[in-house]
Amino acid sequence: QVNMCCCIPQGQLTLAASIDDTCMGRGEALDIAVAVNNESSSIPERMYADVREYVSWHAGGHSNHQSRTIAYAEYNPADVEGLGRKSKHELRAIKENPGSRMEMLALMHRSLQNREARQPLRCNPTARDTYQGRVLSVRHVMAVRVKTPYCVTDPELALPIRIAGRLPEVIVQGTVIVQGTEIVDAAPKKLPQPVEAMPIAMPIGPQALRTQQVLNAKPADWEATVVVAAPVTLPMAEASMGGIVAQAQQFCEEEVQLAPQAEEAQGQPGTFLALMELMDRTYDDLSMLRKLCTFERDTWGPLLTHLGPTEYAKVVHKIGLALDRPRAAEFLAKQLEGGLTVRHITQCLLNESVSGESQNAQLVCRLAPLCNDLATRPEARAELEYCLTEWERILTASTLDA
Incomplete structure (x- = not known):
């Protein structure tokens, strides 16, 4: 306007x-x-x-x-x-x-x-x-x-x-690597070997050598001065720190009651709360999600493969880098055992609409081909377009028509 x-x-x-x-x-x-x-x-x-x-x-x-x-x-x-x-x-x-x-x-x-x-x-x-x-x-x-x-x-x-920094062009054994892309059949070029200046140790003089020998020398009666104490047996009923066991339980009663609350606030690994806290501390959330699904799948697999529409949209919207949200949404959609539905997509679109960095068009273009019920429900496309602006409908028309 x-x-x-x-x-x-x-x-x-x-x-x-x-x-x-x-x-x-x-x-x-x-x-x-x-x-x-x-x-x-x-x-x-x-x-x-x-x-x-x-x-x-x-x-x-x-x-x-x-x-x-x-x-x-x-x-x-x-x-x-x-x-x-x-x-x-x-x-x-x-x-x-x-x-x-x-x-x-x-x-x-x-x-x-x-x-x-x-x-x-x-x-x-x-x-x-x-x-x-x-x-x-x-x-x-x-x-x-x-x-x-x-x-x-x-x-x-x-x-x-x-x-971000770009990778320089490198030619090795007939292959050109430009910014991570390999182009074969290039003229081979021998790269020069890097010259590294290694530190040279200073030789030890006679006086310094004698001083070091004196410091390292052991006394003549070194073995005789070693004292080995006799073993002490302590009954387990008396093995308590800070006094009698009854008193320790009385003083620690308040801390024992607060311990479960602190543990619950922190979140157990594999729970949705722990995932939100982990994303708060991570810069590259997309790489972190890939790592959880690959190397820690036993812990995080049950959560990431059964995300509902609300939880799925919260995870996507939590991605710190806005440009990574469409790729992260596509990656998470492929992990869902029950498949991606229109509700998953519309919930993401609603969350993106309230932010200043909307990625709705990119989200639809990446998620629509993975949606299970987009072609089976006649009203599914209308539900998606209702969450889009006029310009976003133009950008996503070719994807939804396919």
Whole structure:
């Protein structure tokens, strides 16, 4: 919604963007494609995309926050179709046709797929890695903004991304490995052997050697001075610390009563409460879930294979990195012995809708092919689309039609 002076309506502007990858490497450039439909009376001045880095820490009652721009790219307004202001006749025709908005969204989606308006966005080589901890957090947000005249709202579209180091190119025995992808039939190249400077021990002088021998020498009567005490037998009825057994039970009665409560609050391994506490302490929740299902399946398997819709949605929404939620949801769906249902998906969509980083379209695209009752119940698709916005329905239409 575009407003003047925060309260005077000026129409609306629909903005969409697509990026090659949600993970950027330092010094790497990614193309950002945009699509715009301006149904407002304002004339946009310029359009640009940037990536901002937010660093914050909280410890000991103190905190600090810093931010900076680590990537920037500007678009030519003439190259972006739909950015210019429409005439009053065109705006009136759009309002009178109820189906025109869905047609407009479909055109924007097609423009994104064809990548008609795009610009490279290069990351600063000094950017920090994305990190989320209890004390320190580093997050990155890619935003596309349309600059409008003074006192008019600037439309903005934000997407969380991740900054991480990329693997360098290595050529070994005719195989090129570029960022984890192997390409065979490359020209073999002999890698130089790394030269390591090993520390050299300083030789011991005669005086130091004599001093060390004196310190290590044992007395002549060393074996005779060893004293071995006779064994002492203590009756088990008297083996109590802190006094008589009755008194110890009396003093520890309160602690014994509180022990089960503390153990219950902490959560036993393999329970849903323990899983929530474990995800609170973990940065990469997706890798942690894979580890539990692979190496600790005897403990966590009974829980993760029988998650109900509510518990399943809570685990997915608990994933700290929003971009990992669709992949984590797909991984957990494959672990369910009873299979994935529409209720599992709709509960995830409802939880994502209340957050500021919705991944509903990606969730449906990954989970719909795994759903058991999507094709058997006629009303199943309507239940899914009820939780989606108009734009998300456009993005998921091809998946639901398959």
